[in-house]
Amino acid sequence: MRSKRMCGVGLGVALVLSAAGCAAPEPGPPQNLSAPVARPPADGLTMLGDADPAAGAVDASAALFEASPVVVLAGSGFELSAASVAVALGVPALPADADPDVLSTELDRLGADHVVLLGEGPAETVLEGRTALHVEPTGPALEAALGVRFTERTVAADASAAEAVSGLDPASPELLVAESGSPASPTDAPVSEPLPELEPAERASGLVALAVDDSAGIAGLATARAAGAEVLILPADRPNPQASPEAIEFLAQHADARVVALGPELGAEPSLDWKIASARSGLQLPGGGQLLFPAHMMVAIYGTPGAPVLGVLGEQDLPASIERARRHAAAFDELTDKTVLPAFELIATVASSSAGSDKNYSNELDPAGMLEWAEAAGEAGMYAILDLQPGHTDFVSQAKLYEESLRLPWVGLALDPEWRLGPGEKHMVHIGSVGSAEVNAVQDYLTELVRAHDLPPKLLVLHQFRNDMIEDRAGIETDRPEVTVLIHADGQGSQPEKQATWQRLRTDAPDVAWGWKNFYDEDAPMLDPEQTMMVEPVPDLITYQ
Known part of the structure; x- marks a missing residue:
């Protein structure tokens, strides 16, 4: 407590007594103010x-x-x-x-x-x-x-x-x-x-x-x-x-x-x-943060474990697949300022020529097997995408089969409309399609999952090589912070054909991220990493099949 008060002095400078001076009053009782x-x-x-x-x-x-x-x-x-x-x-x-x-x-x-x-x-x-x-x-x-x-x-x-x-x-x-x-x-x-x-x-x-x-x-x-x-x-x-x-x-x-x-x-x-x-949660992607794009570029190998005919991912066991994905990603490190993130794209449900016991023309692989690969990807600092080819069932129903994997923060989902059949259609006879309402229903499911478990945003990949594979693209919701939508151009063949497909798909497209696929056997020729980076705009996801 101060023992004296200033008299006749403004505090505009330093609250000192004036040169003329003034008599200080006798000290009064304490007047402490209560605590804020x-x-x-x-x-x-x-x-x-x-x-x-x-x-x-x-x-x-x-x-x-x-x-x-x-x-x-x-x-x-x-x-x-x-x-x-x-x-x-x-x-x-x-x-x-x-x-x-x-x-x-x-x-x-x-x-x-x-x-x-x-x-x-x-x-x-x-x-x-x-x-x-x-x-x-x-x-x-x-x-x-x-x-x-x-x-x-x-x-x-x-x-x-x-x-x-x-x-x-x-x-x-x-x-x-x-x-x-x-x-x-x-x-x-x-x-x-x-x-x-x-x-x-x-x-x-x-x-x-x-x-x-x-x-x-x-x-x-x-x-x-x-x-x-x-x-x-x-x-x-x-x-x-x-x-x-x-x-x-x-x-x-x-x-x-x-x-x-x-x-x-x-x-x-x-x-x-x-x-x-x-x-x-403290979870961060390699390179930092929880948002994939634009800070990251993803490079993935595609396929089903144990099935070489479906893609390069199935040509080797799990440890060798991790190393192969890393090698593919490392080839891009010097070509971009972004953090290059290696990834698996795992075909979880495989289109079938036969109806099967459930009559849906799709073989759902063991969720435990998918979980093993998804967990291994996370432990290796990689991302994993589960790919669905649903036949006569719907994408949401199949996604729910793999919810244990989708609860992992580093696991996203891919929809393959080519294999989404309509009534009376069959694989290899018809090219399937999906409407924006079903895509948004998948987003509803992922949004609920993300919020229920405090997860980072989920990547949702939409495969497409023909415009009619995704009906009413303008109706796809792209402003949900819980879901990052990416359209993946799956065209194969000569490079002029692939570039034409790329430009056609991008015309009047919604505001989404973009992916490009390199086919080892079907492209003529397949682009090397330097050439792939010359695609305009540079893809956010590059997949090898």
Whole structure:
């Protein structure tokens, strides 16, 4: 507790006694202020996504603080210094230019009888009945006014202000100063007295705040940090934690924490609750992150274990297949800046010329065998795709047979419409097809699976070499974050024929990823890796059969 009050001295410079001097009154009884009390939000995710940064800062205060006898108000240009003070004291930071009625209501709710003003103050109605301390944002002035010693840290002009605020440590108060310098405080600031001693803040534990790298939201970010939140900053143009290796590591380390998402960019991020849950698993693809494209390019060998006639994957045992897939992928490493991901495409259900006991003209291979190969792929740092040739049954029914494999985070699904028969049709006589409604039904199933098990997005490959193999392509949903749709061009033959098929399939196509297949025996000639990379656009998935 301070033993004397300043008399007749503004705090605009450093809160020192004037040269003329004045008699200090006798020390009075202690007037400590009660501790600010953080209010942990509900379990799970709390969205604070107001498009107006000032309103968003008020929302953050309302969500994260039960009470605070002091609030820091930041005038324009003083956001960094206000954030520094708020985190050091453990109190909310609010923009001084917020709506006066909203600001007054929040100050009343908090019980904030004292406000620390940095820069231009709010409307006079906000300050009525409160003690206002106008403070110059310098270390000596802040120490004199608040009893807190700050060390100064310059934030470079090209540095992230949000990152700087997120790194503030209440145990080691820092005063953030912009490289260009802070503007001067108003010269007509009224006389202020030092802040009565503030009891140590009761900060929250087990709290995480997600924010984007945007200086407009600094006040809300500072409030979250003052409340005790550990902060993760995401890129404003891609605020998906699944895309960031650092974000996945951070969220995995705080797997049980409550989460607050700050700012309109996160508020608009689809399915953010699932994306956070998925990131908390800690699983990452080779090269980092949980999203396949555009960071990765996949190179796969295709076929059925033990069946050489169906593709190169069946020409060797499991360990040798892993090595073969790796060799194919390694041939592309020097040809792209992307992480090249080796993969299996496993034919799980094989089209049959006979109806079989179930009358569906499709042989469903043992799910346990598929699981063995899928698990081995994951252990080897590879991806696995299960390919379905359903005959007279439907894709969803067959996919469910292999759900144990599809629950693995590194396993996707491929639909082969060539082998999806209509009534009365037979393989090798008719070329099958699938409609967009059935493709979307598969997406429904994968979406439910992904959400139920907090999995990363599933790859859904649609094989096609004729336009009529996928009916109503425009009706295929491509905006689900849980499913990454890829159209795979399966044309074979001469390279002019393959390029013509590629261009035809891409005409009026939905917004999807793209795959290309190299056939060892049927292409004339088969492209080598350098030539394959000259396909325009460069495929996201390259398969060898």
